[in-house]
Amino acid sequence: MxxxxxxxxxxxxxxxxxxxxxxxxxxxxxxxxxxxxxxxxxxxxxxxxxxxxxxxxxxxxxxxxxxxxxxxxxxxxxxxxxxxxxxxxxxxxxxxxxxxxxxxxxxxxxxxxxxxxxxxxxxxxxxxxxxxxxxxxxxxxxxxxxxxxxxxxxxxxxxxxxxxxxxxxxxxxxxxxxxxxxxxxxxxxxxxxxxxxxxxxxxxxxxxxxxxxxxxxxxAKSQFHNAVTMTLHCSTAKAKQIRQSLLNLPGVQKLETLAKNNSMQSYQIFPHAHRSIIGEISQHARNQQWKVEELHVNKGRLDEVFRSITTV
Amino acid sequence: MRGNLIWVLFRRELASYFATPIAYVFIVIFLFLSGIFTFYLGNFFARGQADLSPFFTFHPWLYLFLIPALSMRLWAEERKGGTIELLLTLPITITEAVLGKFLAAWAFTAIALILTFPMWISVNYLGNPDNAVIIAGYIGSLLMAGAFLAIGSCISALTKNQVIAFVITVVVCLAFILSGFPLVLDFFSGWAPQVIVETISSFSFLTHFSAISKGVLDLRDFIYFLSLIAFWLFATAILIEMKKAD
Structure with a gap:
């Protein structure tokens, strides 16, 4: 030792x-x-x-x-x-x-x-x-x-x-x-x-x-911890409505658009206080019958934790 | 202090002289210059005496430039290459490292000195020299080389830069040679008390070396060189301990 x-x-x-x-x-x-x-x-x-x-x-x-x-x-x-x-x-x-x-x-x-x-x-x-x-x-x-x-x-x-x-x-x-x-x-x-x-x-x-x-x-100290990345097929016209419905979910704190074009939207969805929100979101997506291309949870990024801790 | 570890360090160090051109360049230049000095400047033949004193007389001056060239790398190279960190985190003490390195350098000069044996053969061929005096000369020369090397080891421990180590070592060694020279002593003898003149003179390599090389084996001359070596090696160890990370 x-x-x-x-x-x-x-x-x-x-x-x-x-x-x-x-x-x-x-x-x-x-x-x-x-x-x-x-x-x-x-x-x-x-x-x-x-x-x-x-x-x-x-x-x-x-x-x-x-x-x-x-x-x-x-x-x-x-x-x-x-x-x-x-x-x-x-x-x-x-x-x-x-x-x-x-x-x-x-x-x-x-x-x-x-x-x-x-x-x-x-x-x-x-x-x-x-x-x-x-x-x-x-x-x-x-x-x-x-x-x-x-x-x-x-x-x-x-x-x-x-x-x-x-x-x-x-x-x-x-x-x-x-x-x-x-x-x-x-x-x-x-x-x-x-x-x-x-x-x-x-x-x-x-x-x-x-x-x-x-x-x-x-x-787990990362702001990306338990954040959800979702990519789905939808038209630009419907995008605003989708974003709003996601933000209305109880666990969701904020949402960032990662990429968009006229047929695809990709979002980063952040939970309140690192809660797990993947269940909620997938349930919601199924209810709304969205065509989801990608859906995964982020563990958090060590480099981001490293940067936020070591730069004041 | 563990002898077997010093032996391991000694062998690595000595082998490293021969792994690079240092050894060969040094030996060739040493033999060449000692030959020139003996035969031309020392009038070896014209003197008509069967001894090696023209050979030994020039050794302090030969060492003045050759030994610093050998000693400059002792620690400066370890520092520069970062191997000092490797060496001093192995389970050895600084004293063992200092001794291992110094003894290897000393053994190397001994090898160079032994290779001057044709000089000894010639003088025996030409006449009947007193071989005991010649042996005394070799011993004295080796002791003096050790003192030069110990000074060089200490100065090499001070810097990463081998050129700086070389130049400073030459200057310090020159001071040790000259302190017995009339040039310096006359300067003091006019006004300073006899004791001071003798003290300055007693620090001189020349005074002690010429006594030994004439065949006068006085214990004090041995003690002088050996204590000089011990002092400078001790200083080396202290400096490395203090400055090893710089």
Whole structure:
């Protein structure tokens, strides 16, 4: 378990991380969201022991990062931002080096390296210098280095940045497969990633936690949560009457026209207080015998929640 | 401090010299220049003496430019490439990292120095030199190289920019060489008390190095170089701890 208590970091007058606390348990995949400069990387650098906190504490499975940094570092696998690696080494020699520093020996070391190489698909470039590798491969070398010793805690700073969609999918699958027995904290700009891999998300801006919950809980904060999108066939002449009848339904708060032409109308219908109104609307449509082309509920958009929370 | 970890870092670092052209360029230039200095400036043949003192005399000046070129990358490169974050979040201490890197650079200069062995063979072929003095010269030269490298390591820890690290290291090393030179000492000896002149002179690489290279193995000269190395490496570790995230 990773426990963060009242953690702060200032760089002179700049408060990069301001009094944040949270816990992550085994089996959780925590997504760290926030605009650039929000304090995501700084927090990760403190958890991994690269930066010393100005105040507060980080404990990893009972070990404090300031008091017992080596015990914490042994338990953590860390992919720093940009996946740095020694450019003049090959992935093979680089992983060998990290394995030795991590204290892996003999056949155990060999099997860990082989296992990891297979997991992140580095077989083809093992003996090429890292300098000459593509961005996607470099990122995978960084990821390999982080998971090499099968750590209890995995901290990944933008693990899928710069990868193509297939590679992103692979990395996410990899993370999901490891999730059960580990604590995983990852930062990302990509909101779809939160859905794909995270069991929990924290939105952070200006060094403070603004929201903390499951992706579904965060989405429920969206004004689009439980809003209904409906597309139906009707003539322009009848459109006004249809809009009015929808607005007269008790659960409906307001209605926006998304698109219209002379045979089709498309509406976004917002409920009062995030109530579920799809039943009402479909019932109404059937009663009125409208020719409905499309009818679905919106869960809410994470990007919209993100924007409304992080821009004041 | 764990020896096996320093050994792992040491090997990675030493291998990286040979993975790039640095090693070969350095060694070739070092051998070439030390040859030129010895035979032309040092009048190796004309002196008619079977010893290597013309060879060793120029080492401080050779090191003045070559060692900073070697040491400038020690930490500046890690900073620039972001690998410092990787290195310092591995389960190692800063002391281990500083020592591993320094020892690798030192071992590398030792390799360059060992490759000057044809010089030793020539002088033995031409006459009957006192080989104990020659060995002392090599030891002194290596110790001095270590001191240069430790200074360079510290200055490299200050910056991301290798050129800045190089220039500042040259200037600091020059100060350490010159503090034993008549140029500097005469300036002080006219008015300053003898104690101060001796103190300044005692900080000089030249004073200590020339004593060792003449075959005078005085414990104080060893202590001088080793404590200089320890001091600058300690400063390196402190600076990295303070400035690692900048």
């Amino acid at each position: 990773v426990e963060i208590k009242k953690l702060s970091k200032d760089f002179g007058s700049l408060m990069a991380v301001n009094d944040i606390s949270f816990q992550v348990k085994q089996g959780e995949v925590l997504g760290f969201l926030g605009p650039n400069g929000a304090g995501k990387s700084t927090t990760m650098k403190m958890i991994t022991g690269f930066l010393t906190p100005s105040a507060g504490s980080v404990t990893v499975n009972g070990h404090d990062i300031v008091q017992n940094p080596l015990a914490v570092k042994q338990r953590i696998g860390y992919l720093p931002e940009g996946a740095p690696a020694y450019p003049d080494m090959t992935p093979a020699s680089f992983l060998e080096f990290v394995a030795q520093v991590r204290g892996l020996r003999g056949s155990n070391k060999q099997s860990r390296i082989e296992d990891t190489v297979k997991k992140v698909h580095l077989e083809g470039v093992l003996y090429q210098s890292i300098d000459t590798l593509s961005k996607g491969f470099k990122r995978r070398v960084g990821l390999a280095q982080a998971i090499l010793h099968d750590p209890e805690v995995l901290i990944l700073d933008e693990p899928t940045d710069g990868l193509d969609p297939n590679q992103k999918h692979e990395v996410r699958t990899l993370i999901k497969n490891m999730a059960e027995e580990k604590v995983i904290i990852l930062s990302t700009h990509i909101l779809e990633e939160v859905h794909a891999v995270c069991t929990r998300a924290i939105i952070i801006a200006d060094g403070k936690i603004l929201a903390d919950g499951t992706p579904a809980e965060l989405e």
